[in-house]
Amino acid sequence: MQVLSVIGYLILAPLAGGLLDGIDRIISARMQRRKGPPLLQPFYDIGKLFSKEVIAVNNVQMLLNLSYLVFLAIAGSMLFAGKDILMCLFILSTADMFLIMGASSDSSPYANLGAGREMIQMMAYEPLTLIVAVGFYLSSGSFQVSDIIGQQYSSVLFMPGMLLGFMFTAAIKFRKSPFDLSTSHHAHQEMVKGLTTEMSGPTLAIMNIAEYYEMILILGIFCLFFLNGNWWSWPLAIAACAVIFFLETLWDNASARLKWKTLLDSCWVITLLFGGVNLLILMLLK
Amino acid sequence: MAKVSKSPWLLHYDASSCNGCDIEVLDCLTPKYDIERFGIINTGDPFQADILLITGGVNSQTEPVVKQLYSQIPEPKVVVAVGICACTGGVFKECYNIKGGIDTVIPVDVYVPGCAARPEAIIDGVVQAVAILDKKREEYRRQKNAK
Numbered sequence: 101m102q103v104l105s106v107i108g109y110l111i112l113a114p115l116a117g118g119l120l121d122g123i124d125r126i127i128s129a130r131m132q133r134r135k136g137p138p139l140l141q142p143f144y145d146i147g148k149l150f151s152k153e154v155i156a157v158n159n160v161q162m163l164l165n166l167s168y169l170v171f172l173a174i175a176g177s178m179l180f181a182g183k184d185i186l187m188c189l190f191i192l193s194t195a196d197m198f199l200i201m202g203a204s205s206d207s208s209p210y211a212n213l214g215a216g217r218e219m220i221q222m223m224a225y226e227p228l229t230l231i232v233a234v235g236f237y238l239s240s241g242s243f244q245v246s247d248i249i250g251q252q253y254s255s256v257l258f259m260p261g262m263l264l265g266f267m268f269t270a271a272i273k274f275r276k277s278p279f280d281l282s283t284s285h286h287a288h289q290e291m292v293k294g295l296t297t298e299m300s301g302p303t304l305a306i307m308n309i310a311e312y313y314e315m316i317l318i319l320g321i322f323c324l325f326f327l328n329g330n331w332w333s334w335p336l337a338i339a340a341c342a343v344i345f346f347l348e349t350l351w352d353n354a355s356a357r358l359k360w361k362t363l364l365d366s367c368w369v370i371t372l373l374f375g376g377v378n379l380l381i382l383m384l385l386k
Numbered sequence: 387m388a389k390v391s392k393s394p395w396l397l398h399y400d401a402s403s404c405n406g407c408d409i410e411v412l413d414c415l416t417p418k419y420d421i422e423r424f425g426i427i428n429t430g431d432p433f434q435a436d437i438l439l440i441t442g443g444v445n446s447q448t449e450p451v452v453k454q455l456y457s458q459i460p461e462p463k464v465v466v467a468v469g470i471c472a473c474t475g476g477v478f479k480e481c482y483n484i485k486g487g488i489d490t491v492i493p494v495d496v497y498v499p500g501c502a503a504r505p506e507a508i509i510d511g512v513v514q515a516v517a518i519l520d521k522k523r524e525e526y527r528r529q530k531n532a533k
């Protein structure tokens with residue numbers, strides 16, 4: 101079962117991620133009264149990127165991007181294998197470090213600025229991510245994903261505040277406005293393409309595939325909030341993920357990019373208010 | 387197969403345009419014309435672009451920039467000159483600082499006339515450029531295999 105779900109994740113996550121990205125682009129277009137690209141556009145993009153000439157700006161960028169991909173895949177596999185959630189989140193942060201190193205390995209000032217901003221973004225979402233992991237531990241008595249989804253009640257009953265907080269910070273992970281400081285899927289003229297400025301062709305394609313793995317991983321964590329021992333919690337979790345994803349798209353289209361200071365302040369206030377208070381109540385209850 | 391033609395990404399550069407053509411290029415992104423329905427994205431990044439869209443004639447200050455942008459775009463790539471200035475130099479042709487059309491510095495594949503070029507004409511030019519892009523891609527693949 102475990103092996104199956106890991107293999108399923110490794111194969112299906114990029115496909116599902118690409119499809120979600122396609123849906124996201126169409127919904128965004130409709131919100132702006134445009135027709136939007138075809139549903140399979142992300143796959144066309146990746147296919148094209150692989151067929152382009154390789155312009156290597158240095159020897160390590162490709163390697164670092166590959167590490168980003170591999171580490172994300174490992175982090176996701178841990179979640180889908182039902183292993184330790186804390187470990188999974190740590191590997192997720194490690195993966196991000198590879199991306200930052202990859203971006204700062206080249207000489208473009210835009211990429212370096214993007215890498216700096218990515219670091220700030222990590223500082224913004226990391227505290228809440230840890231609080232969420234502790235929240236899972238307090239509500240289920242274990243860090244193991246398999247125990248968390250085997251509980252009698254969904255974790256969200258104990259940690260609604262953390263869910264709201266996690267929805268807030270997930271916009272950073274999804275690279276959605278207003279938090280798309282380091283790079284974004286849309287035209288990003290103020291510092292060209294940020295983090296990915298010097299990535300071209302296959303290097304960018306690999307980064308995109310890694311992002312799809314990450315997207316599914318984050319949605320998987322959202323699922324954890326809703327899953328419990330009963331079968332009906334699965335459709336419920338998937339429906340909740342769909343709603344959350346739609347809300348992120350809506351928010352993306354309704355807001356403009358923030359400055360990094362506002363990002364940091366707002367994320368930490370949300371972390372304290374929703375995550376911290378929720379954690380305190382949980383500690384008193386349990 | 388036709389992979390590039392399904393996701394051509396644009397890079398727009400203003401060589402010395404009066405801004406008339408630039409506005410029309412931006413017009414193509416608006417809901418009315420919506421070039422994203424062809425999978426086209428307006429990137430600001432030469433490393434990720436397939437089509438170089440240039441408005442305005444080349445002068446001595448923008449010449450090195452145009453050359454550099456062109457060299458930074460990975461193969462296969464095409465160049466579209468938008469507006470009469472970019473095609474031939476237009477009304478500024480005789481100016482002391484203008485070198486002439488874009489083709490005086492880099493090879494141009496598609497010329498889009500008009501002052502300012504209409505969004506419909508620009509989209510048409512881009513669609514023609516996409517066809518050329520496909521041909522170039524075939525060539526590029528053959529060259530790579532031959533190596």
Ligand code: SF4
Pocket residue numbers: 402403404405406407408441442468469470471472476477500501502503
């Ligand atoms: S073609 Fe006309 S509108 Fe376009 S840049 Fe030249 S003068 Fe301006």
